[in-house]
Amino acid sequence: MSARSFDAIVIGLGIMGAAACAQLARRGRRVLGLEQFDIPHERGSSHGSSRVIRLAYYEDARYVPLLRRAYQLWRGLEHEVNERLLFITGGLDIGAPDASEIRGVQQGLDDHQIPYETLDISEVRRRYPMLSPPEDHVAVFQADTGFVVPERGTIAHVEVALSAGARIHARERVLSWRAGNDCVEVRTDRDTYEAQRLVITAGPWLARSVPELGRALRVERQVQAWFLPTQPQPFRVGHMPVFIHHTDLGVFYAVPQHARPGVKVCRHHGGRDADPDTDDRVPTREDEEVIRAYLRRHLPLADGPVLAMKVCMYTNSPDSHFIIDRHPAHPEVTLAGGFSGHGYKFGPVVGEIVADLATQGRTDHVIDLFQVNRVLT
Secondary structure, eight states: OOTTEEEEEEEOOSHHHHHHHHHHHHTTOOEEEEOSSOSSOSSSSSOSSOEEEOSOOSSOGGGHHHHHHHHHHHHHHHHHHTOOOEEEOOEEEEEOTTOHHHHHHHHHHHHTTOOOEEEEHHHHHHHOTTOOOOTTOEEEEETTOEEEOHHHHHHHHHHHHHHTTOEEEOSOOEEEEEEETTEEEEEESSOEEEEEEEEEOOGGGHHHHSGGGTTTOEEEEEEEEEEOOSSOGGGBTTTOOEEEEEETTEEEEEEOBOSSSSEEEEEESOOOBOOTTTSOOSOOHHHHHHHHHHHHHHOGGGOSOEEEEEEEEEEEOTTSOOEEEEOSSOTTEEEEEOBTTOOGGGHHHHHHHHHHHHHHSOOSSOOGGGOTHHHHO
């Protein structure tokens, strides 16, 4: 096998591609990982100091078995790299009791026999006095909710991949790929490579890498922000839970202070369409005001000076469910994308699934929900 020939090439080394490289290399495959930017970088959605992980899943209860596996793999990765990457804080889903999201959380937890509590707002305020939800809302508390550390999580997977023999190239942009006769050729701005299998985990650039997905995927500009609370102690790990709040202002979530000063508060969805190559990545006062409107109403102790803001890019599928499947015309090519703003936590298990598909053509994980053909019809 030549120096430019591999068993598998992975395009895009955010969390999904990094995890795929680690899984493939662990299985003894000769792997090349290609990233057009730095590792890690802030141009996709694998950054931001913290990313929520939860078993309380209003999006669809079918995600829960994958989440259970993701928790196992995150813990295994921590042991492997001797670094804490997963923090358990407990978590609240807050909203009107008849909201589909609240009912969805409760139904999913019931279906999978996961313990939880449903709290009225007086109890929420007693336990967490920094929160000020409307009196007619309720909260579902689930103890296993927490957050993972995205930059370090991505790096840890790359380190595992390297230790297992993978080659990793950053700052190398893929120009084209072509598949046929059980072989794939990938041309970059530095060289040309060939492999038996190709994995594309290109985030906001997935539709450019796979034009068939161009009409199906929407890239959405989102802003993460960190604010200095007027009373810092209640917002620290060990005091504050992760929470997701479904309001008439939109869906907002918050994560306790970690890795940088301030509490992280963001709106989930509601951003404008974006071009990942040309969009302005400088957050604005208008971006800040969207979040402050929520703080003033429901999290007033966090309504202090803004300390940092970061733009990230959601890559949304039409139904907000993932795409994890083999290419419909090229079975030697595996696709993973369209994570729609709720994917990072799944990174290790997505890497496992992708490696299964690339090496075996199938996986024991149930992924019917993620078939690519549903977005192409």
